[in-house]
Amino acid sequence: MADLFADELPATAPETPREDAPLADRLRPQNLPEIIGQEHLTGPEGAIGRMVAAGRLSSMILWGPPGTGKTSIARLLADAVGMRFTAVSAVFSGVADLKKAFAEADVAARAGQRTLLFVDEIHRFNRAQQDGFLPFVERGTVTLVGATTENPSFALNAALLSRAQVLILHRLDAAALAVLLTRAEELEGPLPLTADAREALVASADGDGRFLLNQAETLYAARIPEPLDPAGLGKFLQRRVAVYDKDRDGHYNLISALHKSLRGSDPQAALYYLARMLTAGEEPLYVLRRLTRFASEDIGLADPQALIQCLAAKDTYEFLGSPEGELAIVQACLYCATAPKSNAAYKAQKAAWASAKETGSLMPPANILNAPTKLMKDIGYGAGYSYDHNDDTGFSGDNYWPEGMAPQSYYEPVERGFERQVIERIAYWNKLRDKRNG
Incomplete structure (x- = not known):
């Protein structure tokens, strides 16, 4: 029975691509350490690295630009923790495909095999379809790994986001793209490009590894006899490539x-x-x-x-x-x-982020917590909250900081442009707050 099940529902490890497969497929990483440019996630201290080390994955949304490794990471994750891998694309799949994937995952779960369900372009599913994932994710029938190029805050349901960790992939930098080209040249031989043209090709990819490898494959297929300079590369590819006079910097x-x-x-x-x-x-x-x-x-x-x-x-x-x-x-x-200049928002972000990391476990004061249940009301959630609109000034002056943490001042607007008005507003609110707090 176990053998029969294994034949029907394989734990899909990354397959060896055919010799005639596109260059990008032939260069797909075969393990997580081969993923480039996303070490903040896949490294030992990254979220993915830690999950793999623990041998257990939580549902996640991989958010990043095209060609940054979202699909490769999802495939390799399943193999790294011994899960069955199945994939659907929101572009090509419908409700029937999802029902089939969930049914097969149920069968696998009864046989003791966990399923990683990879959903490419997950933001293309409508709200109702996204809601359809919830019971299967909650029961643990599937571990959901969604990939999106759109901001999850706007593209995905809040209920789905609350059950998945959002992991941000970075656009590949020049060093990472250069590694990709080196791997291509190790497989196919030197590219027909001068050193400057090679740099121009990397710059033209704009952080997209798949695009870069597709361009390289076009160059290999053309069997160009003499190396192209940047101008020749731009003419050949019919695409803008950056040509700088001095150096690659x-x-x-x-x-x-x-x-x-x-x-x-x-x-x-x-x-x-x-x-x-x-x-x-x-x-x-x-x-x-x-x-x-x-x-x-x-x-x-x-x-x-x-x-x-x-x-x-x-x-x-x-x-x-x-x-x-x-x-x-x-x-x-x-x-x-x-425009008038101010880096007050930039400095405020840095300061607030540092403060949040230091005090991230502090509970907000009970009076500003939501109390949707009777129990939460009984233990004091929402008690004593001052509704600002009930005040003639539209300002209650309440304290919104966690107990044990003094109020902070991260944002310090400058005396320029619109922020001059912001200074006046903050000063007015501070005056009211001081008056009401004695």
Whole structure:
């Protein structure tokens, strides 16, 4: 009986790909240590590394950009802890496929075999379909590993998120992508590229390992007789590749110069470095990501519209493409350069994160806890809560800090832009709080 069951429901270990399989498949990692760029998760101190060491997985959502290893991690996890692996894709699967997967997992569970259910593009399932996972996850019929490129906070049900740990995968950096190319060359031979073109190919992948290997496979298939320089590579691939005049550090030097020109409120210099990057072939979406980060890190609430301008520029560029959409990038760049600056939000995040790590076990005061049951009401949850809207000022002045922790001041707005008004609001609330607390 056991042999028959093993034939029907195998514990699917990573398969050896066919010789004619795509390069990305042939280079799929065969064990977790071969995963690159995600050591914060797969390393000994990472969440995945610790679970594997303990031999037991909890349900999880792998959130990260395309080509960062989500599918590979899921397959290798099952093998690492001896679980049966089964997969569905929210793009191609429906209710019938899910019912079949759950039924097979039930059969496996009765035979003492745990199932890891991998759901690719899980955010594409609608709310009702996501709710369908809950009873099987709660009973332990399956350990759910979902993969998504979308923010789980918006794309997934709260009930599902409460039963799964969200693990964030990083976009692959240049060093990780270079390792991928080295592995490809060990298998297929040297790429027909000059050293500069190789660097340009890595930069053009924009953190996507699968895309990089697909581009490399295109180059191998063409059997190019002489190595291509960066300009030749861009022409061959019909895609922008960054071509910097000086050295391979040009990519990082120019983005640093752009960022510091923006921070220094010099729109002319910022526009110059933006032009240097885009005319060199830098990927516009990479520049837009850096502008968006700048809007939060160096402007923040001094001008909340900066973040909106950057996101609107991203949408506009994706809608129009090049070259028309690049004007929207210019607009966002100029807006950021001329906006009032504040890193108060950035500093507040750092301070709050450090404080949370130090005091993460402290219970919030009982008066601000929700009390959905009679028992919770009986033990004091929600007792004495002051509903701010019942006060004429719309402000109760309550203490919201855990017992044993003094109120902290993480966010210190500056006397610039909109944050000048924020300072006035905080001062007003502090005055009311001091008055009501004697």
